[in-house]
Amino acid sequence: MSTTNTMSKKFSPPGQRAFDARFEAQKIAFGPVVFQCVRHAWKRGMLQAIADAGAAGVSVEELAATGRWTPYALKLVLETCLSAGVVYLEEGRYVLDKAGFVVLTDPITQVNIDFNHDVCYQALFALDASLDAGQPLGLKVFGDWPTVYEGLAQLPEPARSSWFAFDHYYSDTSFPDILPDVFATSPRRVMDIGANTGKFTLAALGANERVTLHLVDLPGQLAVADEKLRAAGLRERATLHPTNLLDDGAALPGDMDLIWMSQFLSCFSEAAIASIFRRVAEALGPRGQVLVLDTFWDRQRYDIAAYCLINTSPYFTAIASGNSKVYESADYVRLAEAAGLRLVTTRDGIGYCHSLLRFEKA
CATH class of the missing domain: 1.10.10.10 (Winged helix-like DNA-binding domain superfamily/Winged helix DNA-binding domain)
Structure with missing residues (x-):
């Protein structure tokens, strides 16, 4: 593709x-x-x-x-x-x-309807103001948080369930397909940035008995991941790093063999993505690599997928962060290269609409 x-x-x-x-x-x-x-x-x-x-x-x-x-x-x-x-x-x-x-x-149609009704509908009334201010002003219909990510654990129902159903439905279908890519270089220290509730971490730990995972996310999300890891008996191979990635001075744990980011960078502005890529490059070990799994509207085979992805972007404006979106793949490559990384491979057609970008130090 x-x-x-x-x-x-x-x-x-x-x-x-x-x-x-x-x-x-x-x-x-x-x-x-x-x-x-x-x-x-x-x-x-x-x-x-x-x-x-x-x-x-x-x-x-x-x-x-x-x-x-x-x-x-x-x-x-x-x-x-x-x-x-x-x-x-x-x-x-x-x-x-x-x-x-x-x-x-059709499950994906139903997930999209629930997400747009329960999460986006009322909040999108503030799209004009959100675009003008660069802030997610529609989020006020749910609570007083700077971004939706700080408030995920407290989102009222049914918005909370519909948000997670939307997020997981798009990402979970890709996990079985990408695990061979994750372990292609035999990494032992893997960092999951934007770990959320730990779904990828659980899949990776279950697929490889020798790997250890370092989870990076906000405290609220990591608390949920912690519970799930303990329930699965995998907590001893995971280290939690509560971190606000919007803090440009927040360093990441170093000497990583592989750094994984799935549906994560689209939560941020280009300036924030550039900062994250810079810190990711600094956190890599000597032969470490970076895998970015995301939904790029320009890499879709069918217009229906590109249509859905493009029209998810206003959610990021009015509710999620005020300044992020579903990006084109070239945006990520440009920002990664500016941080000292080099694109090695690209693989499309993963899950419903994902592509996998593999980077290494230039």
């Missing part, structure tokens, strides 16, 4: 007619309305009831007769679903369309 030429990237079909373009623009204008109605139809069981009726479909009157919904609610919500291609109407009876089937059955 080669890097997409972002200079000529175009999501709309070639030769799009002006009338079609106007229709697409109205979909944007009413996007929030459609999102809420489709989500309601899914969560409240309307789509499942239509699916259960099969190809014969079901009328509003028959659905209302179950007592689960009023005729008013059914008409309002299902008409919006009709306009979005989630259901279709045939002789007065609603039938599930292909997009509705995806909403009902």
Whole structure:
């Protein structure tokens, strides 16, 4: 899979007619309305009831007769679903369309819907102010923290569960695939920066009995990782390093054979990433290497993946940090090279949408 030429990237079909373009623009204008109605139809069981009726479909009157919904609610919500291609109407009876089937059955679609509703929806109202200030001002809907990462342990439900489901669903699918890359150079001292709840650390310790892990993250996340490591009986091979990586003076433990960062650097601004790469380079042992696993929108084979990744970036602005995003791969390479690192290899097509960048000292 080669890097997409972002200079000529175009999501709309070639030769799009002006009338079609106007229709697409109205979909944007009413996007929030459609999102809420489709989500309601899914969560409240309307789509499942239509699916259960099969190809014969079901009328509003028959659905209302179950007592689960009023005729008013059914008409309002299902008409919006009709306009979005989630259901279709045939002789007065609603039938599930292909997009509705995806909403009902596709886990990643459901994770994305929950994340955008529970975590992003209210907070994105502050996107203008967040962009102007360079601060995640939408985060105030949940609590008073400088970034979401300090508040993860205290996020209210369902936002907390939806945040972790989104984060883990994208990252966990890649872990089995990358462990051979992790141990390709037979590292003994591995540092997991942005260790979060310790999922990668647990996978690495379980895959190799000789390796030791050094976990770097904020205290709240490391407290959860500590519990999980103890429960798995692996705590003795792990050392915790509570660290705020936004502190440019916070040094990292040294003499590392391998430094691992997964879906981590996208949490920071370019200036912060440059600082982290500098300290990472200083923490490497003589033949140490750095592995960066992340979701780069420019390295996706399919537009659907690039679309999802690009539109995750406003979350970072309004909620996560105020100044980070889903980056292009060239941004990481440029910042790593400025810190004295050299790109060795790139591997794409990992999990759903990940790429693995391997660096060493230049």
